[in-house]
Amino acid sequence: MKSLDQRREQKLIRSAAAGDREAAGQLVSLHQASVYAYILRLSGRADVSEDVVQEAFVRVLTNLDRFDPQYRFSTWLFTIARRIFLNICEKRRPVFDSDRVSETGGVSCGVNSAWDDVEDQGHTRDAVQKALMHLSLDQREVVILFHQHDWPIWLIAEHLEMPEGTVKSHLHRGRTKLRDLLAATAASANLFRKEVVA
């Protein structure tokens, strides 16, 4: 049996599909925080996240008649947002040509270049984001969806189109790596603090 929120969401979706601007606005308000946080954690870039979220919502709102109500709206939205993000990664993949290096200042799905972007451009400088950018894309996605959005393993597996065992493997490795990186950051910070005090 569907919860009250789900029924309300279904009603909003039907209204928005019928052309109701107010309902569409409510749908955006309901889901923009989660999908923005998801893409921000994935990309490490606020500007990319804004672009992806906007594009994802526009696609969703203009294709609401294709939405299958038996699935969760958020899953559909996240899937579309993820595809848009991966498309951006594909388009902005670094080209190993000395003449074109200066042109590729965008987001990359790779660890180092994304990390450099974060450091150089000053977006989301928190330690968690820095640590996340050192995980592989699969590990990052699984850790974010499991711990930030509380998605169950089966749903993550469906979303990422990989077996549940692989999802668990990515989750455990990513979590361990994230912990180690954050611990290293904390240790460095403590050492720095001690040196300043001394």
Place this chain on the structure above:
Amino acid sequence: MTNPSFSLPPSDDALETLVNEVIDAECEGNDALALSLMRRGVAEFPGFGARLAATRAAVKSLRSPVFVPDQRAAVLSEADFVRPFLSPRIRQQISASRVALAAGIVLTASLLTTLQYMYPAATTPGATQPAAVSSVVQASRADAAASVRSLASVVQDLREGMQAPVESVLRVGPNSSRLAGTPLSLGYGGSYDADLSVSALRNDSPRREATAWAPRRSREALPVDVPTVAYRGSDRFPLIGDKPLRLLGETGAPSASVRTVDLWDQLHVDADGVVTFEPSPVKKNSGPIKPAENK
């Protein structure tokens, strides 16, 4: 950060697995399992507590709030550009139109059902002019016969298109000749069954040889009556299409004896590809068949 050095004890696969299992159990809300795993971890691994606490802290940090800009206005304006939203009034009109359409369909269906119930003869298509089953069957048969005739005419046209007149005669002769119903004997003047065959080169491509012969059951002695239609292709195609091979010979008396002649020289092919056999006049009662000549 690329080469971290921290205060946690060295990694141990078993320890890490246990820590992950505890975190998974906690996230799934399975506190009993998490507690038992923690007890086991504390008992088995000295650094279990510190590693579990560090992992929990790392995971918890992911839940830190993120500043989210409100993109509703931008999203709605762009979506409106791609697929315009509708005003409440238009949406109400669309809804009303749909309801009216559905109601109209239901009313029409109900009316038709009622009419059918009240006046079944008037509302059933074709019910006013009943036709006997036999006449329907006859009509079907007539149609079938017409179809067969039509098909046969097409096939005939195709076959006519495959005619191949005879170019030249290759060989001729009675392969065998025997007395009808009785053994062949010298001096017998009765009727003979003859097996006269003519082999000819067809004029089609690829060129092939075909053979025609007189019907075995003609019950006529050679020379055969004029004209005797006698052709049958040895292959699938007629020797000269629908123009039969004509074997022409003199009319023999019932008691006439068969005399072998040089048939080869007496065969002619006309412009239409018709093979004509015109033996030279044979003297009547010119003599019995010699056994050696009849092999």
